Amino acid sequence: MNDEEIKNQIRKLALQNAAEHDGQTRDKTILAKILGTVPELRQKVQEISPVIAEVVSEINQIPLEQQQKEIAEKYPELLQVEEKKPEQNVLPPLKNTEGKNIITRFPPAPNGYPHIGHAKAAIISEEYAKMYGGKMILRFEDTNAGTERLEYYAAIKVGLDWLGIKYDNVEHVSDNLEVLYENAEKLIKSNDAYVCTCKQDDISKNRREMTECKCTKRDTEENEKMWHDMFNEKKYGEGKILLRFRGDMKSGNTTMRDPALFRINTARHARVELKYRVWPTYDFAGVIFDSMSGVTHAMRSKEFELRKELHHTILDKLGMEKAEFIFFGRLDLEGMPVAKSALKPLIENGKIPWYDDPRLPTLEGLKRRGIRPEAVRKFILSLGLTKNDTNSPFATLEAFNKKIVDAESVRLHMVNDPKRIKLVNFDAKDIELANHPTKDLGKRTVSVNGTVLISGSDAEEIKEGETIRLLGLGLIKINSVGNEITAEITDDNNAEKKIQWVAENDTTKVKIIIPGQLFNGEKFNEDSLKTVEVLTESAFLDLKDDSEIQFVRFGYCRKESGHQAIFTHK
Numbered sequence: 001m002n003d004e005e006i007k008n009q010i011r012k013l014a015l016q017n018a019a020e021h022d023g024q025t026r027d028k029t030i031l032a033k034i035l036g037t038v039p040e041l042r043q044k045v046q047e048i049s050p051v052i053a054e055v056v057s058e059i060n061q062i063p064l065e066q067q068q069k070e071i072a073e074k075y076p077e078l079l080q081v082e083e084k085k086p087e088q089n090v091l092p093p094l095k096n097t098e099g100k101n102i103i104t105r106f107p108p109a110p111n112g113y114p115h116i117g118h119a120k121a122a123i124i125s126e127e128y129a130k131m132y133g134g135k136m137i138l139r140f141e142d143t144n145a146g147t148e149r150l151e152y153y154a155a156i157k158v159g160l161d162w163l164g165i166k167y168d169n170v171e172h173v174s175d176n177l178e179v180l181y182e183n184a185e186k187l188i189k190s191n192d193a194y195v196c197t198c199k200q201d202d203i204s205k206n207r208r209e210m211t212e213c214k215c216t217k218r219d220t221e222e223n224e225k226m227w228h229d230m231f232n233e234k235k236y237g238e239g240k241i242l243l244r245f246r247g248d249m250k251s252g253n254t255t256m257r258d259p260a261l262f263r264i265n266t267a268r269h270a271r272v273e274l275k276y277r278v279w280p281t282y283d284f285a286g287v288i289f290d291s292m293s294g295v296t297h298a299m300r301s302k303e304f305e306l307r308k309e310l311h312h313t314i315l316d317k318l319g320m321e322k323a324e325f326i327f328f329g330r331l332d333l334e335g336m337p338v339a340k341s342a343l344k345p346l347i348e349n350g351k352i353p354w355y356d357d358p359r360l361p362t363l364e365g366l367k368r369r370g371i372r373p374e375a376v377r378k379f380i381l382s383l384g385l386t387k388n389d390t391n392s393p394f395a396t397l398e399a400f401n402k403k404i405v406d407a408e409s410v411r412l413h414m415v416n417d418p419k420r421i422k423l424v425n426f427d428a429k430d431i432e433l434a435n436h437p438t439k440d441l442g443k444r445t446v447s448v449n450g451t452v453l454i455s456g457s458d459a460e461e462i463k464e465g466e467t468i469r470l471l472g473l474g475l476i477k478i479n480s481v482g483n484e485i486t487a488e489i490t491d492d493n494n495a496e497k498k499i500q501w502v503a504e505n506d507t508t509k510v511k512i513i514i515p516g517q518l519f520n521g522e523k524f525n526e527d528s529l530k531t532v533e534v535l536t537e538s539a540f541l542d543l544k545d546d547s548e549i550q551f552v553r554f555g556y557c558r559k560e561s562g563h564q565a566i567f568t569h570k
Contacts, residue, residue, distance in 0.1 A: 001040075006034075006038070006041070006048065007051055007055065009034060009037065009038065010030060010034055010048070010051060010052055010055050011055050011059070012074075012075050013030055013033045013034060014030050014052075014055050014056055014059045015067055015070060015071050015075065015078075016071065016078050016438070017029055017033065018059050018060065018064075018067055019064065019067050019071060019437045019438050020437045020438055021437070023060070023062075023063065023067060023471070024060055024469070024498060025056055025059060025060065026056065027049070027052050027053050027056050030052050030055070030056055031045070031048075031052055034052070057493075060493070061493050063474070064434065064437070064471075064472060065432065065434065068434060068437075068438075071438075078438065090381050091124065091127055091128065091384065092384075092385055094128060094131075094297050094324065094326070095324055096296075096324050097132060097296075097297075100296050101134060101135075101294075101296070102128070102129060102132035102133070102134030102135075102296050102297060103129070103134055103135050103136070103294050103295050103296050103297075104125040104126070104128050104129045104134065104135075104137070104295065104296075104297050104298070104299060105125060105136060105137040105138070105139050105290065105293065105295050105298065106121055106122040106125045106126070106136065106137070106138055106139070106160075106167070107139040107140075107141045107286060107289075108121075108140065108141070108156050109140075109141050109142065109144065109147075110140050110142050110148045110149065110152035110153045110156060110270070111144065111147040111148055111149075111152060111340075112152060112340050113152065113355040113362050113363070113364060114155060114159035114160075114362065115338040115360075115361050115363060116331055116332075116333060116338060116361040116362075116363075116366070116376070116380075117301075117330060117331050117332070117338045117361075118156070118159065119159070119163055119363060119376055119380060120328070120331045120380050120383075121299060121301065121328075122160060122163065122165050123165065123377055123380050123381070124299050124328065124380070126166065126167070127381065128299070134296075135168040135169070136165075136166070136167045136168060137168065137170075137171055137293055137295065138157075138160070138167040138169070138170045138171070139170075139171040139172075139173065139289060139293070140153060140170075140171065140172045140173065140174075141285060141286060141289075142172055142173055142174045142269070142270070142271065143173050143174065143279050143280050143281070143285050144265070144279070145265045145266075145268065145270075145279060146265065146267030146268070146269075148269065148271070149270050150271070152270075153270070153271075155364070159363035162363060162373050163363070163373045163376060163377065164373055164374075164377070169293075171289065171293065172271065173280075173289060174269060174271050174272050174276075177278075177279070177280070179288070179292065180280050180285060180288055181278075183284075183318055184227070184243060184261060184280075184284070185224070185227070186318060187245070187261070187314075187317060187318070188220065188223050188224055188227055188243075189220060189224070190317065191220055191246065192245065192317045193223070193243055193244065193246060193261060194215060194216055194218055194223050194243075194244055194246055195215065195218065195222075195223050195226040195227055195230070195241060195242070195243055195244075196213060196215040196242045196243075196244045196258075197215060197226075197240065197241050197242075198213045198214075200239070203242075206249070207249070207254065207257045207258070210249050210250050210251075210257065211249060212249050212258075215244075216246070216258075226241070227243060229241075230243070230262070230264060230277075231277065231278055233266075233277065236264060237264065237266075238264045238265060238266050239263075239264070240264070241263075241264065242260045242262065242263050243260070243261045243262040243263075244259065244260055245258060245259050245260075245261050245283075245284075245310070247310065247313065253306060255283075255306055255309070255310045256309060256310055256313070259283055260281050260283075261280065261281055261284045262278050262279065262281065262284070263278075263281065264277055264278055264279075265277065265278075265279045283307060283310060283311065283314070284314065287311040287314060287315055287323075288314075288315075288320070290323045291315060291320040291321050291322070291323070292320075294321075295323045296323055296324060297323060297324045297325075297326060298324070298325050298326070299326045299327075299328065300325060300326070300327055300328075301327070301328060301329070301330055302327045302328060302329055302330070302387045302389075303330075304327065305327045305387075308325055311325075326385070327387055328385055328386065328387060329386055329387050329388045329389040330389045330390070331380070331383070331389075331390050331392070332361070332389070332390065332391045332392070333361045333392055333393075333394050333397065334391055334392065334393050334394060335394075335517035335518055335519045335520065335525070336359065336361040336394065336517070336518050336519070337361075337518070337519060338361050338362075342519075343355070346524065351524060352518075356368050357515075357529075358513065358515040358566050359515040359516065359517075359518045359528050359529060360518065368558075368560070368566060369515060369558065369566055369568055370401075370405070370548065370556065370557065370558030370568035371397065371401050371568070372401055372404045372405060374404055375397060375400040375403075375404050376397070376400075378400045379392075379397045379400045394517070394569075395569075398569040398570075401568070401569065402556065402569065405548045405556055405568070406550070406556075407436075407439050408439075408441075408548050409436070409548040409549055409550040410435045410436065410441055410539075410547065410549055410550070411434075411435060411437070411549075411550050411552055412537050412539060412549055412550070412551055412552070413471065413472075413500040413501055413502050413536065413537055413551075413552050414500065414502070414510075414534050414535065414536040414537075414552065415453050415454055415500065415501065415502050415534060415535050415536075416455045416456065416457070416532060416535075417456030417457070418453035418454070418455065418456065418502075418535050419453065419454055419456050419459035419485065420451055420453060420484065420485065421452050421453070421454060421476070421485045421487050422450065422451055422484060422485065422486045422487070423450050423451070423452065423486075423488065424479065424486055424487070424488050425488045425489055426448070426450045426488075426489055427450070428447070428448065428449040428450055429447075429448060430445050430446065430447050430448070431445070431446045431447075431448055431472065431473060432444070432445055432446075433445075433446055433472045444537070444539045446503050446506050446537060446539075447503060447505060447506045448473070448503040448506070449503065449504065449505045451503075451504040451505070452470065452473070452501040452502065452503055452504060453501060453502050453503075453504050453507070454470075454499050454500070454501050455499075455500075458497075458499045459481075459485065461497070462478055462481055462485065462497075463478065463481070464478055464479070464481050465477070465478060466478050466496075466497075467490060467492045467494050467495045467496075468495050468496075468499055469495040469499070470499055470500075470501045471498055471499065471500050471501070471552065473501065474489060475491065475492060475493065475495055476488065476489055477490040477492060500552045500553055502535055502536060502537055503537075506537060506538050507535045507536065507537065507538060508535070508536060508537070508538045508540055508541055508563065509535060509563060510533070510534055510535075510536050510540060510563055510564065510565055511531055511532070511533050511563060511564045512532050512533075512534060512551075512557060512565050512566070512567055513529065513530075513531050513560075513566045513567065514529070514530045514531065514532065514567040515528065515529055515566070515567065516528040516529065516530065534551075536551065540559070543559050544559070545559055545560065545561060545562075546558065546559065546560075547559045548568075549565065555567055555568070555569060555570045556568040556569055556570070
């Protein structure tokens with residue numbers, strides 16, 4: 001590479017970096033970039049440093065619009081959208097797939113709003129189905145009458161739709177309890193299940209002490225009769241009787257100590273109302289439906305790993321096919337708990353208004369905050385498939401989101417606690433500003449009448465006689481400070497400060513909601529939600545609701561309504 005080629009490469013890198021940073025770049029930045037691009041120049045740092053300084057100085061004096069024009073004319077490749085490379089598969093291959101039509105399932109209980117943990121389970125199940133050209137079932141395991149609500153069924157579907165998750169079939173356990181009853185009767189007839197009328201305290205005590213209760217002595221005929229009596233409201237009430245699996249009360253695995261398979265629940269069910277009073281437990285319903293639906297690989301959080309022996313034993317007793325179980329760790333975001341036990345009291349006590357609060361890890365909360373579903377997927381897949389629980393900083397998800405929204409976010413100037421600067425030698429005119437430093441997102445026109453507003457914090461640092469750069473407007477020299485700041489347009493390029501501004505006659509007020517970390521340790525953070533009222537360009541009003549915005553030197557935000565935005569992240 002000759003000297004001319006080196007200089008051309010330096011200029012290319014400097015233009016690109018300046019355009020990405022409001023028209024300004026630095027020697028050190030370009031030195032690092034050129035050495036990374038052309039490694040052989042690492043032996044010539046002293047020779048190229050003056051060239052870099054010269055090029056950087058020249059480019060910093062060129063208005064941003066001119067920089068962008070030169071990029072378009074000389075280096076159009078910088079404006080080209082990179083071809084998307086196929087996503088690397090970070091999930092390990094499944095076992096026992098040969099000769100099988102792979103079927104996975106996502107089995108939420110509709111007893112709350114979906115959150116980042118649900119997203120992990122659903123995404124992993126869908127990814128494996130896609131990996132093997134298989135199918136995924138959405139199954140609502142709605143067997144706990146009284147806790148389910150129709151809004152939860154809907155919220156789960158809406159959440160999956162937002163995530164872009166496709167499923168091939170929808171099942172409701174509550175639609176087909178009869179088939180579960182049939183299998184329960186098979187276990188009773190084979191003496192693998194029995195009816196128990198012991199008090200719950202006695203059952204718990206016997207399980208701890210590994211002792212069988214007297215109910216295990218009943219013969220098959222008596223168990224069958226009592227089982228049928230469970231369906232008769234005149235015979236048994238809620239909490240008085242159970243159907244239990246005959247496991248092994250001496251087992252070191254506590255789940256094998258004669259667990260409950262069915263119990264009476266007289267609460268009104270969200271879908272089937274009072275059609276049933278005898279309801280299966282998860283231990284029975286889930287594995288039976290997996291086998292009936294042809295599920296080949298069942299993804300579960302690791303707290304169910306201990307139950308694998310029980311589930312396999314039940315299926316063996318019934319002569320039913322077993323799915324391959326894959327276990328993974330839980331996913332939480334630091335300071336943003338997913339557990340209903342943590343969130344529900346906050347809502348009930350008025351600490352947070354609802355489950356779409358942008359401080360929450362619910363899918364509605366993340367969506368409202370401005371987190372993209374693609375970012376959620378990339379974040380989850382980046383964790384791989386591990387049994388280790390993950391308590392990830394929000395910044396990790398933020399990094400994935402930033403890469404997506406940056407290219408689509410319109411840049412706008414914004415000021416807080418505004419202070420006036422009167423430009424004494426400025427004629428009113430319209431100024432065109434690019435909506436993005438490097439991407440073609442169009443331009444906006446700002447009418448400037450000679451008075452601009454800057455943030456109060458910036459005004460405090462301004463000194464008389466210094467030169468500053470008003471981003472996108474030009475260089476100004478400060479004539480006076482005090483109650484009123486006056487300045488004049490100048491060509492002196494000794495500006496050390498870059499300040500954003502808005503035209504006094506071309507602004508609109510916007511309230512920005514700023515979510516913070518919901519919990520500090522186990523304590524609710526009373527200061528986790530703040531609001532600021534700012535002035536921004538009137539172009540904000542032209543943006544559609546849900547648009548992504550980057551307020552310069554502030555951060556990325558999602559426009560929620562006409563005069564309101566939610567801070568997404570830096």
